[in-house]
Amino acid sequence: MKTYGVTVTRHGYLYETEPAYVTDQPKFLNSAIRGTTKLNPHDLLAVLKRIEAELGCTSGIRYGPRPIDLDILFYGGESSIGNEGIKRVLPLGDQLVDWSKKTHVMGILNLTPDSFSDGGKFLEARDAVSHFRSLISKGADKVDIGAQSTRPFSERLTVDQELDRLIPVLDEIINIPESKGIILSVDTFYADVAAEAVSRGVHVVNxxxxxxLDPQILDVVASLGVPFITMHMRGDPSTMQNCENLHYGDVCKEVASELYQRVSAAELAGIPLWRIVADPD
Structure with missing residues (x-):
């Protein structure tokens, strides 16, 4: 759409629904975007039909199976849409996760000597893999792997130092049977680390x-097409405990406002809202 003169300004969430009219086909994935364009409604519709054709929507069966269906919901106005029969989902790896079905448990694997909870316990690959297996056996659905400590006043690693800690463990975990079906996230603020981890099989960037700390990570995650966990933090680990960063007038309102700004930045970088998970911690 951008190529044809439509600028996307907001993404909706992703929803899964039963197929309509022709029911002998897979479930639908639905979303909406808000955008701006100089095209009039008729030209915009022609552009959308051209995009459909380019993506293979040529079966000729009305309401039949098709890879994509683009429609104009509103032009120059807004309205409300009901939610009966739809459920919000998040693409994770080769799964579509419906958050309403169960509480998901995320295990934490820190490959650091100085994390506040378990620093130094899993520096060796064999210990890290053993802990990963233990997390899965205890019911973890997902595991977050981090090689950079972000406790207050921690010393920042370089990209190469972080990768040296992360990659040997990650490569072993990816290849063990217990990792099958488990969602893996990498806890990093470096774009290069995120890209390398995803290239080796990680599903989420946290x-x-x-x-x-590395603004390039937003563009990189957008290009990788993976979910992005965006967290609220003031400053960086060396300054997060400063008096000015610890002062809140209305903590809930200010955290929500500051986190919303980061969600907006991620969207503007091209990460659709359905791939963004907000972490207010």
Whole structure:
């Protein structure tokens, strides 16, 4: 759409529904975007039909199976749409996760000597893999793997140092039977680390800085097409305990406002809202 003169300004969430009219086909995935364009409604509709054709929507069966269906919901106005029969889902790996079905448990694997909870316990690959197996056996659905400590006043690693800690463990975990079906996230604020981890099989990027420590990570995650966990944090680990960063007038309102700004930045970088998970911690 951008190529044809439509600028996307907001993404909706992703929803899964039963197929309509012709029911002998897979379930539908639905979303909506808000955008701006200089095209009039008729030209915009022609552009959308051209995009459909380019993506293979040529079966000729009305309401039949098709890879994509683009429609104009509103032009120059807004309305409300009911939610009966739809459920919000998040693409994770080769799964569509419906958050309403169960509480998902995320295990934490820190490959650091100085994390506040378990620093130094899993520096060796064999210990890290053993802990990963233990997390899965205890019911973890997902495991977050981090090689950079972000405790207050921690010393920042370089990209190469972080990769040296992360990659040997990650490569072993990816290849063990217990990792099958488990969602893996990498806890990093470096774009290069995120890209390398995803290239090796990680499904999610979890950035405690929400793109403030390495702004390139937003563009990289957008290009990788994976979910992005954006967290609220003021400053960086060396300054997060400063008096000015600890002062809140209305903590809930201010955290929500600051986190919303980071969600907006991620959207503007091209990460659709259905791939963004907000972490207010």
């Amino acid at each position: 950035d405690v800085s929400s793109g403030t």
